[in-house]
Amino acid sequence: xDDRLEKGEYMKIEDIGNTPFKCKLLLGDAKDVLxxxxxxxxxxxxxxxxxxxxxxxHVAGQLGQEETPEEYVENLVSICREVKRVLxxxxxxxxxxxxxxxxxxxxSSNLKHKDLIGIPWAVAFALRKDGWYLxxxxxWDKKNPQPESxxxxxxxxxxxLFLLSKSEKYFYDAEAIxxxxxxxxxxxxxxxxxxxxxxxxKNDNYAISGKSQDKTYEKMRKELEExxxxxxxxxxxxxxxxxxxxxxxxxHFASFPMKLIFPCILAGSSSKGCCPKCQSPWxxxxxxxxxxxxxxxxxxxxxxxxxxxxxxxGTTGEVCRGLSRKYVGIDLSEEYLSYARDSLIGSRSExxxxxTNSIKELIDF
Numbered sequence: 092x093d094d095r096l097e098k099g100e101y102m103k104i105e106d107i108g109n110t111p112f113k114c115k116l117l118l119g120d121a122k123d124v125l126x127x128x129x130x131x132x133x134x135x136x137x138x139x140x141x142x143x144x145x146x147x148x149h150v151a152g153q154l155g156q157e158e159t160p161e162e163y164v165e166n167l168v169s170i171c172r173e174v175k176r177v178l179x180x181x182x183x184x185x186x187x188x189x190x191x192x193x194x195x196x197x198x199s200s201n202l203k204h205k206d207l208i209g210i211p212w213a214v215a216f217a218l219r220k221d222g223w224y225l226x227x228x229x230x231w232d233k234k235n236p237q238p239e240s241x242x243x244x245x246x247x248x249x250x251x252l253f254l255l256s257k258s259e260k261y262f263y264d265a266e267a268i269x270x271x272x273x274x275x276x277x278x279x280x281x282x283x284x285x286x287x288x289x290x291x292x293k294n295d296n297y298a299i300s301g302k303s304q305d306k307t308y309e310k311m312r313k314e315l316e317e318x319x320x321x322x323x324x325x326x327x328x329x330x331x332x333x334x335x336x337x338x339x340x341x342x343h344f345a346s347f348p349m350k351l352i353f354p355c356i357l358a359g360s361s362s363k364g365c366c367p368k369c370q371s372p373w374x375x376x377x378x379x380x381x382x383x384x385x386x387x388x389x390x391x392x393x394x395x396x397x398x399x400x401x402x403x404x405g406t407t408g409e410v411c412r413g414l415s416r417k418y419v420g421i422d423l424s425e426e427y428l429s430y431a432r433d434s435l436i437g438s439r440s441e442x443x444x445x446x447t448n449s450i451k452e453l454i455d456f
Contacts, residue, residue, distance in 0.1 A: 114408050114435045117421045118428055120152055121400040124421045125173035132177045135359035136398040137407055139187040139347045143210055150424045159200050160208055168217045181262045185355040187347055189250040211251040227254035227330055234335035262372050267357040269325035280308040346404040353410055360416055364392035405431030
């Protein structure tokens with residue numbers, strides 16, 4: 092065992108939410124550790140769990156080594172049930188998960204050798220059945236997918252990132268991850284084409300009616316008129332994110348890239364912060380103006396709290412620190428938690444200098 096565990100350098104569960112920490116790392120099985128954390132603690136969670144039957148991390152009790160996909164889904168859902176409990180009612184859960192192909196016939200699952208298993212959607216539907224709101228299926232389109240030698244099907248180049256919520260209404264900062272509107276769309280907003288002369292006018296067979304288009308363009312023109320110097324008009328971020336895979340200085344076989352996590356944390360937690368008394372997040376009234384979502388009347392603000400129940404190499408923590416969020420990571424592996432500890436809690440001055448540079452590079456998502 093890493094001697095820092097015995098010395099208590101990894102943070103204690105009872106300190107969560109009560110001290111001005113940036114990062115806390117907890118050793119143990121995610122389900123067991125989460126059971127010791129009070130409910131309604133975290134503003135959001137984001138994670139990428141071990142995938143089924145793909146990598147053996149040689150840790151007793153690890154997720155992903157079950158005999159069947161059904162067992163894997165059941166175990167993952169039971170962990171996510173605890174994630175749901177410790178999330179605030181307005182919290183969100185961002186789950187990155189990939190698929191795989193069956194390596195042998197599994198009679199109990201009706202799976203045949205070479206079948207695409209369908210793990211992501213099996214997990215998503217099981218989570219929805221367990222009470223989660225399934226809000227979005229974001230496709231991670233990999234710029235640089237791993238080459239495959241197969242000649243009997245297209246090569247895999249994407250994974251799924253599911254956005255789930257605990258409640259029907261939840262915190263989501265769309266403006267934080269909005270992208271610049273294309274110039275051609277701005278030009279269309281000033282088109283002289285009269286709506287009554289267009290073939291789509293009052294025609295329900297078209298995806299968007301002429302009147303709906305005019306309302307959209309009218310709103311866009313109003314926004315353009317209100318823009319200040321140097322500001323650009325934006326649109327909602329879409330659900331296909333083209334992001335390259337990334338290597339990690341820390342020894343970990345399957346770390347997800349910072350650029351994938353960056354928009355999740357920006358949209359899922361308040362950049363302004365939260366009430367120091369009730370931890371309710373502040374939300375945007377407009378692009379520049381914020382207001383509290385509670386009536387506590389507190390003047391100060393605290394950083395929002397983010398959870399990753401499968402900490403791995405600590406990538407989520409690195410992004411959280413750069414975005415001024417508090418972070419709690421859980422991992423079953425002492426080895427990986429030690430690597431993450433060196434990166435996240437090690438040399439503070441060196442770490443902050445590296446974070447500043449790396450976070451700046453992420454803004455072009």
